[in-house]
Amino acid sequence: MALAIALIKWTDQGRRTFWDTVNRAAEARRFEDDLAVTFKDIIWTPSGPYDVVFILEGPDNEHIAAFMLLQQSLGNLNAIWMPGYRAEDMASVINIAQ
Template identity: 35%
Template sequence: MPTYITLLNWTDQGIRASADTAERADAFGAALQRAGARLVAIYWTVGPHDLVAIVEAPDDETAAAALLRLGVVGNVRSTTMRAFGRDEIEGVVAKASA
């Protein structure tokens, strides 16, 4: 299943409710499951981003829809990148060499 790395920053609303962040992460994981995706891991970070999530979804459309639902809640803004594992990148390199 494709993997996505999502960099998250709290909005003003999200930081005001930071005491609930662990519960919101659980709700995010549950919402992803309902959408057919999976929260692999979530990390709270220090630096330019407040959280980093690793998500698996069957396709880009499912990932985008699930992350759009997250954004609608209003607690975070996200930047998402498609990530490739070793086997996947070997396939990409093989296609580029053909």
């Protein structure tokens, strides 16, 4: 399974309705079954450079990218996301590099 970290910034629309962010997060889960991508965690960070952080897991990076594009299409957020590696996966990356 692929792991990804998404750094979320609310759009103007998302900021204007920030009080609904918890409900929007629950609604965002509706794409999980269709794309086999799950939220491992959602962490709000409104006093930092990003408003929310998603930790996602999916079958591959393509599914995660599709999931994030659908999330952004709703108009409440902009995001950057990147692959993440657990210790055993990073050890494999290091072995390949040696």
